[in-house]
Each structure stands twice: as structure tokens, then as C-alpha cells.
Amino acid sequence: MNDAPSRSVRLFGTEEIVEPPRLLAAGPLTAEFEGGNLRYIRFDGVEMLRAVSFIVRDKNWGTYNPEITELTIVEDGEGFRVSYDALARDGSQAFRYFAEIAGHSDGTLRFAAKGVAATDFLTNRTGFVVLHPITGVAGQPARIETVEGRFVETRFPEMIDPVQPMMGLRSITHSFAPGASVTCRMEGDTYEMEDQRNWTDASYKTYVRPLALPWPYTLEAGAKLEQAITLTVIARSQNVRQGRAPITVRLGKHAGRAPRLGLGLDPDDANDALANAQMLRAIGPAYLICHYDPRRGHGREALSQAVEVAAALGATPWLEAIVAEVGEFEREIASLGQIVHDLGISFPVVMASPASDLKCTLPGSPWPPCPPAVELYSAVRRAFPDARVGGGMFSYFTELNRKRPPLESLDFVSFTTSALVHAGDDRSVTESLESLPHIARSVRNIVGERPYAVGPSAIGMRDNPYGQAPMPNPGNIRQAMNRNDPRHRGLLGAAWNLGYCAHFAYGGAEAIALGAAIGPFGVLHAARPFPQPWFDQHGGLYPAFHVVRGLASLAGASLIEVAVSEPRNLQALAVRGESGAVELWLANLTGDKQLVSLDPSMASARVAVLDEEGFVAATRSPNAMDGFEKPLGATDISLDAYAVARIRFS
Numbered sequence: 001m002n003d004a005p006s007r008s009v010r011l012f013g014t015e016e017i018v019e020p021p022r023l024l025a026a027g028p029l030t031a032e033f034e035g036g037n038l039r040y041i042r043f044d045g046v047e048m049l050r051a052v053s054f055i056v057r058d059k060n061w062g063t064y065n066p067e068i069t070e071l072t073i074v075e076d077g078e079g080f081r082v083s084y085d086a087l088a089r090d091g092s093q094a095f096r097y098f099a100e101i102a103g104h105s106d107g108t109l110r111f112a113a114k115g116v117a118a119t120d121f122l123t124n125r126t127g128f129v130v131l132h133p134i135t136g137v138a139g140q141p142a143r144i145e146t147v148e149g150r151f152v153e154t155r156f157p158e159m160i161d162p163v164q165p166m167m168g169l170r171s172i173t174h175s176f177a178p179g180a181s182v183t184c185r186m187e188g189d190t191y192e193m194e195d196q197r198n199w200t201d202a203s204y205k206t207y208v209r210p211l212a213l214p215w216p217y218t219l220e221a222g223a224k225l226e227q228a229i230t231l232t233v234i235a236r237s238q239n240v241r242q243g244r245a246p247i248t249v250r251l252g253k254h255a256g257r258a259p260r261l262g263l264g265l266d267p268d269d270a271n272d273a274l275a276n277a278q279m280l281r282a283i284g285p286a287y288l289i290c291h292y293d294p295r296r297g298h299g300r301e302a303l304s305q306a307v308e309v310a311a312a313l314g315a316t317p318w319l320e321a322i323v324a325e326v327g328e329f330e331r332e333i334a335s336l337g338q339i340v341h342d343l344g345i346s347f348p349v350v351m352a353s354p355a356s357d358l359k360c361t362l363p364g365s366p367w368p369p370c371p372p373a374v375e376l377y378s379a380v381r382r383a384f385p386d387a388r389v390g391g392g393m394f395s396y397f398t399e400l401n402r403k404r405p406p407l408e409s410l411d412f413v414s415f416t417t418s419a420l421v422h423a424g425d426d427r428s429v430t431e432s433l434e435s436l437p438h439i440a441r442s443v444r445n446i447v448g449e450r451p452y453a454v455g456p457s458a459i460g461m462r463d464n465p466y467g468q469a470p471m472p473n474p475g476n477i478r479q480a481m482n483r484n485d486p487r488h489r490g491l492l493g494a495a496w497n498l499g500y501c502a503h504f505a506y507g508g509a510e511a512i513a514l515g516a517a518i519g520p521f522g523v524l525h526a527a528r529p530f531p532q533p534w535f536d537q538h539g540g541l542y543p544a545f546h547v548v549r550g551l552a553s554l555a556g557a558s559l560i561e562v563a564v565s566e567p568r569n570l571q572a573l574a575v576r577g578e579s580g581a582v583e584l585w586l587a588n589l590t591g592d593k594q595l596v597s598l599d600p601s602m603a604s605a606r607v608a609v610l611d612e613e614g615f616v617a618a619t620r621s622p623n624a625m626d627g628f629e630k631p632l633g634a635t636d637i638s639l640d641a642y643a644v645a646r647i648r649f650s
């Protein structure tokens with residue numbers, strides 16, 4: 001009997017079957033048709049728009065996966081037509097719509113939809129969403145037409161805009177390549193734009209129905225909706241991409257110091273962490289972020305056990321404390337400090353956040369009652385006089401950008417991210433890494449010279465600031481707002497973690513916490529109520545274990561700049577040790593094989609590759625990367641889907 005894991009489990013941690021996108025072509029115009037919507041709309045091989053989608057969302061911002069029927073696709077080389085019927089529903093409500101897409105070789109594309117509420121339908125958004133890419137677009141000019149018919153010259157924001165950079169929209173025109181522009185006209189509603197980099201999406205999102213209007217809102221049974229998006233190419237680019245060249249990787253100058261790496265710990269996972277402490281200690285985490293929330297019944301035992309886990313892992317315990325009280329917050333914080341003192345334990349670093357800041361407050365909405373930030377952090381300093389005090393947001397960069405902390409009260413600023421806020425497919429997860437340099441620059445713009453730390457962050461969501469909770473995932477599928485996301489256990493998760501660390505290392509973070517020691521965001525298997533294919537039978541280490549361990553060992557080393565010709569597809573991090581030896585880590589962020597051309601100085605290097613061939617061996621030994629190592633013997637290397645490579649040379 002063959003009990004080897006399937007390729008899908010090795011790459012994605014799930015057996016879920018995903019239908020590949022279909023490429024639609026009309027001369028130089030191409031688009032990928034996926035799930036009823038369009039992605040990667042290109043002209044002459046150059047991306048114009050990241051996506052045009054007709055979406056239906058529930059009251060918690062969850063996006064329905066529509067049932068598509070009567071699908072028809074016709075192509076003749078000079079044009080394409082797509083039409084289908086769709087039904088978005090759950091056990092209590094339903095919305096039907098008909099969609100038609102037409103593309104032409106002159107670059108014109110129209111996506112129209114007509115819908116009707118089959119029942120009273122409670123929704124936060126139903127209609128078109130348009131995504132503009134960020135690479136080559138951030139900070140660049142745009143010409144907008146408003147719903148009143150006025151034309152305005154503006155720019156896509158360079159720093160991440162906390163609210164809506166463009167409002168009351170009817171069309172947006174921008175340059176997508178030298179000599180090439182496209183106009184996106186949006187009809188059927190009032191549209192406005194938000195900067196999706198806030199949530200680590202690699203896009204600016206233009207959507208229907210202004211957020212200033214009440215939400216959720218009800219489409220009454222029988223209510224009709226009709227909208228359309230039309231793209232028009234104004235000038236044609238001569239920048240036609242000719243085939244695929246190898247991705248080049250070139251080393252540069254000194255770029256600071258590699259940050260410390262940490263892990264998160266939920267009190268519910270403490271016993272499992274202690275049971276696996278010997279293996280987790282092999283990672284060498286610099287610190288452990290110990291979550292504490294009195295609303296969940298956390299008390300003396302949770303605090304004591306958290307410090308015990310940190311000691312067992314050889315890590316410094318950081319306290320991440322939720323403050324539940326508003327009027328009596330000083331008393332609550334003082335009591336927490338007294339409990340820690342009475343237990344005879346210590347947290348050299350303490351981060352605190354009011355419970356009300358764990359939920360999103362949309363632009364224009366009133367802020368909920370909350371302790372004054374300066375007084376809250378002053379209370380933390382009184383309760384923990386010997387600790388470094390951190391603050392910001394335990395939720396996402398979005399909330400930090402919208403509610404900025406009093407810097408004079410803090411030793412450092414912190415926040416987290418998730419790759420699953422708006423979309424759950426594989427490419428959206430890895431696309432999220434494109435936004436991180438923008439987040440790093442925007443954070444530095446907010447905090448100035450103040451240090452900042454990021455995490456604990458993972459692909460999945462620790463909490464849901466935009467709804468009641470992260471999505472349950474008993475079927476082990478890909479979906480937005482997952483907590484237990486299957487890809488965390490696959491090679492994609494390892495590649496994502498490397499890309500995440502690389503971007504924030506070069507972005508100046510002093511410390512980065514990746515996921516957790518154990519549990520839904522952990523680095524090794526432990527029994528859980530959700531399925532973990534193959535690992536539930538065999539146990540073992542996840543591929544991310546080897547990435548986190550490898551990067552944790554680099555803390556304090558001299559960072560070296562790495563120039564990558566296609567950073568969307570490949571990410572890299574390099575350091576030089578005191579002896580002068582160089583260690584370079586690479587991650588293939590795609591499901592395709594990538595040929596990588598290395599700096600000629602690496603010809604004598606040794607390389608260890610973690611890919612699907614070595615997956616099973618990697619689950620068995622913390623030293624698997626050393627066992628994989630062999631002479632590189634060339635300056636070109638081929639990396640399979642979501643493979644990670646470690647290259648060492650003097």
C-alpha cells in the first residue's frame with residue numbers, strides 16, 4: 001500500500017481540486033477566466049488590470065462561491081465571448097445573476113452583469129470590484145471621471161492610504177506601459193477606491209456602493225441590479241514580452257542586520273508546545289509572543305505556562321495582553337502586573353491593546369469606547385516597570401494606519417497581517433507578498449525612527465476584525481478568512497514564510513514573529529479537530545519548520561541586498577557572517593518550475609533544496625536541509641513549484 005502524500009498535500013496541504021484558469025485571447029488582449037471572473041488582463045503581454053470580478057458577499061464580508069451554469073465560451077482569435085448564469089446562496093438567502101464578457105483585439109473588453117434577489121438578501125457588497133496592480137502603478141498619475149462628469153488629474157497613492165484615495169468614480173485612466181494607457185469605465189452604481197495594500201493585497205480596489213452608506217444592507221426579494229465594466233486601450237505599447245528568460249539573482253551591498261525571529265503562542269496550545277518542546281527548541285526562536293485575553297478566561301495558569309513554554313524553547317517571553325475594561329483599564333492592568341509579580345515570572349517585553357481595537361472601524365464610522373492610548377501605555381509602564389513597552393495593533397496594518405499610536409509612549413510599534421482577508425486562492429496568497437515593501441515604507445513613514453516589530457503573522461487569520469470570527473474550515477479548503485488554512489502545512493507555506501521574512505527584513509523590522517510554535521499556525525503536527533491530511537496519520541514537521549529554523553539562525557548577521565529580476569515569482573534573503581561566508585535563501589512563489597540564474601560568484605557554492613521530492617524526509621528530521629545539501633556546480637538552478645533553496649558559499 002502506498003501511503004505517500006499526494007502532490008496536492010505536499011504543495012498545498014489539501015486534496016481539494018482546483019480547476020486551472022482558462023486563458024482567453026483576442027489578438028494582443030488576454031485575460032484569465034477563473035471562477036466566473038477575470039484576472040491578469042494584459043495587452044501586448046503587459047498587465048493592465050489585476051482583476052475584474054462580480055462578487056456577492058454576506059453580512060460578514062464573506063464571499064460566496066457562485067454556482068455557475070450554462071457556461072458558454074467562444075473564441076475566434078480576434079475576439080472572445082463568455083456568458084453564464086450564476087447563483088450565490090446559503091441556507092437562508094439567494095441571489096441570481098447573468099454575466100456576459102466580450103473582448104476584442106483592439107483592447108476593448110466589457111464585463112456586464114444583471115442580477116435579481118431571489119429572496120431578501122442581506123449583504124455588505126454585491127456588484128463589481130476592479131483591481132489595479134501596484135507594481136508600476138503606485139505613485140503614478142491617473143485621470144478620473146466622477147459620477148458628476150468632472151475630470152480630475154490625480155495619482156495612485158505612494159504611501160498606503162488609510163481611507164479612500166478616490167471617490168465618486170465613473171472611470172479611471174492610467175498608463176500601464178510606456179506609451180500605453182487604459183480607461184476603466186464603471187457603470188450601474190457609484191464606485192470608490194480603497195488601497196488594498198492595507199490588507200496585504202497587491203492592488204488598489206475600486207468597488208460598488210460607498211462605505212459611508214449603511215451596511216449590511218438588504219436587497220429585497222425581486223430587486224434588480226445591472227452593472228458593467230468597460231476597458232478601452234487608448235494607446236498601444238511597443239513593449240511586447242518575448243518568452244521567458246531565467247530569473248536573475250544578484251547580490252549587492254550591506255543592508256543592515258537580520259532581524260530576530262519569534263513565534264506566537266496561544267494558551268490553548270501550551271500543553272502541546274511543552275510536549276514537543278525538544279523539537280521546537282531546535283528552531284532557536286529568539287522570542288515567544290504569549291497571547292493573553294481575560295475575555296477567554298486566561299489567568300494565572302495561562303501566564304505561568306506561557307513562561308514555562310518560552311523557557312523550554314530557549315526563547316524570551318513577550319506578553320501580548322488584551323485589555324478588556326474601558327473605564328477600569330488602569331485597575332485591570334495593575335492587577336495583571338501584580339499577578340505576574342506574585343507568580344515570580346517576568347516578561348521583558350509587554351504589548352497591550354484595548355479589546356475594542358481588535359475590531360475594524362470603517363472610515364466615517366464612530367470609534368467605539370476605548371481607553372485613552374497615552375494613559376493605557378502609562379499604566380502598562382507602571383505595572384511592568386522593567387519591560388520594553390510595545391503597542392499599535394494586534395490586528396492588521398490596516399487598523400494601525402487608521403488609528404496611529406502615540407509614539408512617545410512606546411519603545412516600539414507592532415502589528416500583524418494575514419494573506420487571506422479578501423481572497424483565498426493560491427495566487428492571491430503569494431501575491432500578498434508584493435504589498436509588503438509598500439507596508440514597510442508606510443510603517444516607517446508612520447513611526448519615524450521608532451523600531452517596529454511585525455507578527456505573529458501567518459497565511460491564516462488569528463482573529464477577524466471584519467466579522468464575528470475567522471471562517472470555519474472543516475473541509476480543509478482554500479477560502480478567504482480561514483483560520484486553519486491548509487497551505488500552512490505545504491511547501492507553499494514554507495515559500496510564503498521565506499518571502500514574508502525577506503520583505504520585512506529588508507524593510508527594517510527589528511523583529512518578525514512567524515505564525516506559532518504549534519496549532520493552526522504552527523511548524524509541526526499536533527492533533528486538532530480539523531483535518532490535516534497525511535500528517536494526521538504520520539505526524540512530523542511542516543516544511544515551514546525548516547525555513548523558520550534556518551532564518552532564526554541568521555539573526556544579527558549582516559544583511560546583503562539581493563536584486564531579483566522577477567520578485568513576484570521569486571523571493572530571496574542573503575546574509576554574510578563574521579567569517580565572510582554568505583548564506584542565500586530563495587523561494588519559488590509559483591506553482592511552475594522556475595529557472596534561476598545566480599551571481600557568478602556562487603559557482604562553488606553548496607545548495608540544499610526543499611521541494612516535493614524531499615517532502616517526506618523533511619517531515620522526519622529537523623536537520624533535513626543539511627542532508628539535502630550538495631555542490632551547486634553551476635550558476636543556474638531550477639526550482640520546482642514552491643521550492644525553497646539554501647545556498648552557502650565563501
